[in-house]
Amino acid sequence: MSVKEGLVSILKGLSRDEIEELLLNQELCGHCELSLHNHVQLIHKSKHDNKSSMSGPDSTQPDDISERYSEPSTVTNKGSSIKRESNKYPEQAHSRGWTRYSEKFSPTSVDSKHITSSTQSKSGRLTEVELVSDDPKERLGLANVVRKTNFTHFEKVNGKNVNVVQGLELHTQVFDADEQKKIVEAVYEFQRMGQKGRLRERTYTEPSKWMRGKGRVTIQFGCCYNYAVDKNGNPPGIIRDEEVDPLPPIFVQMIKRMVRWHILPPTCVPNSCIVNIYDEGDCIPPHIDHHDFVRPFCTISFLTQCNILFGSNLKIVGPGEFSGPVSIPLPVGSVLVLKGNGADVAKHCVPAVPAKRISITFRKMHESKIPYGFSPDPELRGVRPLAMTPLESPSQQKHIENKEASSHTPASAPPQVVSKPNNASLFNKEDEFPPLGAMNASRRRR
Structure with a gap:
């Protein structure tokens, strides 16, 4: 039919x-x-x-x-x-997709004999009809996305005045409260699987919390990224001969949403991600993402709003405390896209978070760095953005004004020291989810 x-x-x-x-x-x-x-x-x-x-x-x-x-x-x-x-x-296809995939969010376990992705769709392909949506709910969601793309902050770089945050984009109202809850539940299920040794060895990492800001849990899908020289002498970057679990189906649907809704380009569809699970006080120090990953890439925020700092010269003030000229609030359910100078000239960091927080960073691996045993997910082949009406076009959508001091700081303004922004958590009940960082590193599966 x-x-x-x-x-x-x-x-x-x-x-x-x-x-x-x-x-x-x-x-x-x-x-x-x-x-x-x-x-x-x-x-x-x-x-x-x-x-x-x-x-x-x-x-x-x-x-x-x-x-x-x-x-x-x-x-x-x-x-x-x-x-x-x-x-x-x-029976809307869009709403069905979230229900179906949230019920099947478990990645391939270490007990599985299959190395290919567990996210194979029944059809195994995308059709041309997916370029337009007959789902009013999805079209309404697309129209409601608020996009800010005019970030500006000039610094002297190699003797030249450079807008170091050029290329940053903040897309808010991308994932609603129900979708956020399903994603968070999936992440905590992955954490439980990792603690029980049910994920491939380098997928799950839970360091011992030996000082403030150092207890962040990470879960990697698609590839194993080495943050520093490891015990085997591997340098920072993607380790091509290490196996991790493939992208879970619910993450595949998130990627498709971002491409379909004109947040990520179809020429740079992510094929890997890293999940960061923060406890109160955890942070990410100043850095520039490795060029084993192409640009653009994006990070999505859950549970608690926090600030991310940008600048060509970020300073470490103390454990979990950093100083920088540009501070951008990341609302829950928002997507921050990094490219241009915002990805390659300015460093970025996340100061100590005020409460439990989850971020998911999606990135596309450089062709020369793809792991040897990697299998691309068939769901992501040929995914295309939706056709947009004039009312849905980003140029016609409401943009956040540049007047907010937190997202546009003049070059003459003093650096900001940020450690604990006062933001409410989406889930404020202590028993909503299992506690983070509760497992000693020595008890984990190696």
């Missing part, structure tokens, strides 16, 4: 009131609204002409009006079909 036939079938099951509600409540751009209006007028005129040509009291008109709206239910804008369904239709 084609998409159009399926839409007609749905419309046939709707009452007059439901179709009227659909037409009145659906927001359309001016072009689409005019096109729909013209179609309705043609149908009305055709109906009137038929009535005039029919004689006798027994003449009747079809009682099912769904057929009359089958044509205007698909409108065209600049050559891109935008198919729309009633909000009352319960």
Whole structure:
């Protein structure tokens, strides 16, 4: 059955009131609204002409009006079909995807004999129809994303005035509260699996908390990244002959969301990620991400809002405390994209967090650094951004103003020292999730 036939079938099951509600409540751009209006007028005129040509009291008109709206239910804008369904239709592909994948978020365990990704879809491919969405909920979500792309802070770099945060993008309202909760639950399940030795050896790392800011738990999928020279003499970077678990299905869906919603380009679809689980006081010191990963890459924040500092010269003030000229708040559910000078000139760091926090950083590996046993996820082949109406275009969306001191600090302003921002946690009950960092490193599976 084609998409159009399926839409007609749905419309046939709707009452007059439901179709009227659909037409009145659906927001359309001016072009689409005019096109729909013209179609309705043609149908009305055709109906009137038929009535005039029919004689006798027994003449009747079809009682099912769904057929009359089958044509205007698909409108065209600049050559891109935008198919729309009633909000009352319960089986939306988008919402089904989150339910299905949140129930199957476990990665391949060490007991599995399969090295290929566990995220193979039933179809195994993406079709052209995925370039447009017939899910009103997804289109509404796309339209509601708030994008800030005009970060500015100039510093002297090699004698030149350089905007060191050029290329940074902050996308908020990307993941709603329910989606955030499912993602967080999945992350804590991965942590439990790691503590029980059910993940491949280098997937899970839980260092002993020997000082403030040093207890951050990490879970790596897709590749094993070495932060420093290890005991085997491997330098910092991707270790190609180390095995870790593949991207879990729920993370694959997050990646698809970000590409479809014009947050990440289809030319740089991530194939690896690192999960950071912070306890109160944990931090990430100043650094520039290794060039084993191409640009752009992104990080997503959960549980607690915190600040991230940027600058060409960040200073360590004390354990978990850093000083820098630019401080950007990261709301929960937001995506920070790093590219350009923001990724390669400015260093960045996360000061000691005020409460439990999770971040997930998605990156694409450089072709020359892909691990030897790596298998790309079929779900991510050919993923494309959604066609956007003028109202959904990033250029038409509401941008956060540059007046916020936290996201735009003049070059003459003094550096900020940040350790514990006062932000509320999304989950403020102590028993919502298992405690972090509770396991001694010596008890972990090696």
